[in-house]
Amino acid sequence: MLSALAFGSRTLQSASRSRRFSAFAPPRLFDYDTITKNLAVTDAIDSVEAAFGALARGKVDVPMPMHIGIDESDAAGPGDCHIKGGYVSGTKTFTVKLACVSFYKNVEKGLPPGCGVFVVVDAVTGAPLAIFQENRFMTDLRTGAAGAVAMKYTTRDQGNTVGFIGCGAIARNMARAAASVRDFQGVVYALDGAEDFAKEMSAELGIEFSVAGSGEELCEKSNVIYTQTPGSDTVLELDWLQKGTTIIASGSDQPTKQEIPSDVLKASKYIPDLVKQTSKVGELRGAIEDGLMSEEDVYCELGDLVNGKVGRETDELIVVDLTGTGAQDAAIGQVAWDKLGAL
Numbered sequence: 001m002l003s004a005l006a007f008g009s010r011t012l013q014s015a016s017r018s019r020r021f022s023a024f025a026p027p028r029l030f031d032y033d034t035i036t037k038n039l040a041v042t043d044a045i046d047s048v049e050a051a052f053g054a055l056a057r058g059k060v061d062v063p064m065p066m067h068i069g070i071d072e073s074d075a076a077g078p079g080d081c082h083i084k085g086g087y088v089s090g091t092k093t094f095t096v097k098l099a100c101v102s103f104y105k106n107v108e109k110g111l112p113p114g115c116g117v118f119v120v121v122d123a124v125t126g127a128p129l130a131i132f133q134e135n136r137f138m139t140d141l142r143t144g145a146a147g148a149v150a151m152k153y154t155t156r157d158q159g160n161t162v163g164f165i166g167c168g169a170i171a172r173n174m175a176r177a178a179a180s181v182r183d184f185q186g187v188v189y190a191l192d193g194a195e196d197f198a199k200e201m202s203a204e205l206g207i208e209f210s211v212a213g214s215g216e217e218l219c220e221k222s223n224v225i226y227t228q229t230p231g232s233d234t235v236l237e238l239d240w241l242q243k244g245t246t247i248i249a250s251g252s253d254q255p256t257k258q259e260i261p262s263d264v265l266k267a268s269k270y271i272p273d274l275v276k277q278t279s280k281v282g283e284l285r286g287a288i289e290d291g292l293m294s295e296e297d298v299y300c301e302l303g304d305l306v307n308g309k310v311g312r313e314t315d316e317l318i319v320v321d322l323t324g325t326g327a328q329d330a331a332i333g334q335v336a337w338d339k340l341g342a343l
């Protein structure tokens with residue numbers, strides 16, 4: 001079989017050399033303004049949900065993320081480039097994403113410290129269809145969409161008070177996405193930006209958001225808690241939590257970060273987006289290092305809930321650990337191409 005394949009490929013190669021092919025069309029370039037005007041988190045939820053289901057069935061090819069470090073010299077840097085991607089089996093495109101962050105010297109030149117592109121590729125021909133200059137906007141959308149999927153499968157239908165610890169870009173997308181799957185009232189707490197968040201998101205979503213004076217006060221009032229801080233400190237404690245709380249943590253996506261104390265994780269029904277990632281860069285990493293948990297303690301992955309496993313049963317504590325997967329990148333890439341490619 002192998003030699004037949006090798007022979008077939010040699011035959012194809014020599015046939016390719018003697019044939020003249022027409023060229024692929026160049027990929028279309030979509031700029032930041034076009035993307036932000038035409039794409040919203042609500043566009044991404046269904047396809048991100050389907051991608052999680054496929055991921056848990058082993059139907060997504062997601063390589064571990066790649067990192068290129070740009071050390072500081074006279075010629076370049078400092079900066080970091082993160083590369084993620086994936087292909088959801090049976091879909092028409094695959095995606096490779098390049099996120100450049102921490103180019104701090106840009107700021108002196110009046111430029112932002114980060115930028116990024118998604119390359120969406122035709123899964124039939126292998127030809128790039130489009131380059132989306134999204135500068136992390138599409139990453140934020142697919143992250144919010146994962147928060148909506150977590151909300152849908154781990155919370156009750158009604159009577160939810162949703163707390164947001166950390167009130168930046170991710171929190172806004174989590175709030176928009178959560179509002180598309182549940183009615184709720186909101187509480188917010190952050191070191192900076194909570195008042196602005198409450199005002200802006202109340203106006204945008206028509207939901208009441210109050211500002212808590214501390215993380216503890218927020219936990220007392222909330223039965224669903226989204227955390228999206230930079231993960232330099234833990235942001236809540238076990239004895240602050242109500243019975244039956246769902247925590248949806250997305251701040252930790254690097255091995256240096258932790259938002260949720262290990263004893264909270266240990267006490268919970270723990271649901272990662274992708275255990276091979278959360279054990280390295282998510283909340284699970286800290287609990288493993290503290291000797292409190294192992295991968296055996298994982299209840300299931302988020303996609304298993306999409307595929308029918310029951311999330312919330314009674315008043316158990318649930319922690320969903322979102323580190324961001326290539327499956328989500330592939331899903332939002334397909335959505336962006338379907339929507340903007342038709343413009």
Ligand SMILES: NC(=O)c1ccc[n+]([C@@H]2O[C@H](COP(=O)([O-])OP(=O)(O)OC[C@H]3O[C@@H](n4cnc5c(N)ncnc54)[C@H](O)[C@@H]3O)[C@@H](O)[C@H]2O)c1
Pocket residue numbers: 139140143165166167168169170171189190191192193194228229230231233234235250251252253257322323324325
């Ligand atoms: N999981 C994923 O898929 C994913 C995707 C993108 C970003 N992220 C991560 O999410 C985190 C948040 O990103 P962002 O762009 O929203 O950041 P941001 O800087 O826009 O917002 C951070 C917010 O957290 C608050 N904060 C910081 N430390 C806090 C603390 N100890 N207690 C309470 N509030 C605190 C800040 O005041 C701010 O409101 C980052 O760690 C980022 O790397 C994760």
